[in-house]
Amino acid sequence: MRVDLFDFDLPAERIALRPASPRDSARLLLLDGDRTEDHGISDLPGLLRRGDCLVFNDTRVIPAQLEGARGGARVGATLHKREGPRTWAAFVRNARRVRVGDRIQFGQGVSAIAGPKGEDGSLLLEFEGDEPVELLLERAGRMPLPPYIAGKRPTDARDASDYQTMFASAPGAVAAPTAALHFTPQLLASLDAAGIDHAMLTLHVGAATFLPVKADDTDAHRMHAEWGRIDAATADMLNAVRARGGRLIAVGTTSLRLIESAAGEDGIIRPFEGDTSIFITPGYRFRAINGLLTNFHLPRSTLFMLVSALMGRERMQAAYAHAIAEGYRFYSYGDASLLLPLHAG
Structure with missing residues (x-):
């Protein structure tokens, strides 16, 4: 149709x-x-x-919205599907500045290694370290409000x-x-x-x-x-x-x-x-x-x-x-x- x-x-x-x-x-x-x-x-x-x-x-x-950097480039990531114990597919803002193997620093001691791009345009992110990814996201992530809300006001404590x-x-x-x-x-x-x-x-x-x-x-x-x-x-x-x-x-x-x-x-x-x-x-x-x-x-x-x-x-x-x-x-x-x-x- x-x-x-x-x-x-x-x-x-x-x-x-x-x-x-x-x-x-x-x-x-x-x-x-x-x-x-x-x-x-x-x-x-x-x-x-x-x-x-x-x-x-x-x-x-989960707090699946992340802001970080790859070198001097600002990078935003929205996780959308878990693909493994430490691996998530993510829609990445400024993805053209990220290559396979690059480390993205999300702050609070949280980082991930970029993997290949999927058919849907998302990137695989492999989170580093031994802590459960859930704990890393609680530390560095924020609530992923829909774009039609997030585009009009910032996420705040009430949204949690x-x-x-x-x-x-x-x-x-x-x-x-x-x-x-x-x-x-x-x-x-x-x-x-x-x-x-x-x-x-x-x-x-x-x-x-x-x-x-x-x-x-x-x-x-x-x-x-x-x-x-x-x-x-x-x-x-x-x-x-x-x-x-x-x-x-x-x-x-x-x-x-x-x-x-x-x-x-x-x-x-x-x-x-x-x-x-x-x-x-x-x-x-x-x-x-x-x-x-x-x-x-x-x-x-x-x-x-x-x-x-x-x-x-x-x-x-x-x-x-x-x-x-x-x-x-x-x-x-x-x-x-x-x-x-x-x-x-």
Whole structure:
């Protein structure tokens, strides 16, 4: 499909630079079949059915943004995928000044040796020393805010907590699964009281989630791989929810993509551990999920293509026009939408 079919105009003032406070005071746009309704995140227990299951991503964002130098040249690095115990693929600013074998000094005693460039333009960085890379990043790195936020204000201490979900426990992401940022212990308790279950999986979100689709046609776009895991107990639980007539509602596109990667043509979810580069566009037949809670996405992005595949492109274009007109806040720190198609899974 033509990528320009997924374009839309978004006023700059609709981009949220801080999350709602408290988190569960964010707004929620409901698309339930043909209905469009304005709600708040706190209404969620009444919008789902007893027996439904929300599926969260428990990945934890690491301080993956680094500033350093190679000789006299300033170099910036955004880690996006772990390739080994001490090796990360990174998108590097000023990469033309870096050759294979060069040492990049990131300060605080943290340095890495540059490796070859990958097909996606990223460089491999091999971190030196014996300390775990996680400790090195805590010392020298900072929270990797999305470029549409970082370009408008500096990262600060608030982001260290604002950009983590309440479920964050498995370090490895360089972007937050932002739909889950809206959840609080109080909201989760309300969902439990309403008979709505929840489950956890892990997908380490990569920085490539923010990259624009540069191709003119979706067939020419190559997705970056991200590592994920669904253990056997979780797969069994999700299958049991579906078997008893409950709906699987993915919280975030990351959860949705991993569930669909683990599901067979028969709709059965199998244990999964490894990379996924699934690219969901209109025409895709959803195998296992029945709905999606997600924030509002960038124009021409793979994520807007995904929600268009779930609900229909014209439906999503109209929904986004409504959200813009009604003052909804967009992107990572913005408001949310609950997408319940007539037929999915």
